[in-house]
Amino acid sequence: MEYIGPAIIIGTIFFGIVSIIKTISEHFLRRKMIDNNNLDEQTVHALKLENNPYASLKWGMVAFFGGMGLILLEFIPYEYDSPLPFGIEAVMISLGFLVYYFFVQKKLERV
Known part of the structure; x- marks a missing residue:
């Protein structure tokens, strides 16, 4: 360590x-x-x-969901050596990328 x-x-x-x-x-x-x-x-x-008009949206979504993961970790009890915080943060950041992906796919289908 x-x-x-x-x-x-x-x-x-x-x-x-x-x-x-x-x-x-x-x-x-x-x-x-x-x-x-x-x-x-x-x-x-x-x-x-x-130009990618959604580039700033992507990083905004990732930062938002990353911050939500940190806020969530404040309320969940875990041990000091637990891998739980890393897992929750990774899942939340991945969720941000997925929400961005589906949002852009829906926008491109309309065009």
Whole structure:
């Protein structure tokens, strides 16, 4: 249990470095393709240059359900070493993704 703190710190630093490198390399690739005018429909889709009007809704739903999971944990008694809080939080975050998915599917069916 004493090794979990350093492992989380190292994982966070690694994830941060990888995210920064990925973002920078994707930016340079997109800029180079736009400068060379190599944009067709397939390239635009591959580079994800299209706008997703529901992107902020997705993360809002995930954050909302994650917060609801934390509020729920405040009222449920559990032992210190119990995996129950992790399970409840994972289920609530997953529920947020599922609600978002079904909401967007219903919106796309209407269009």
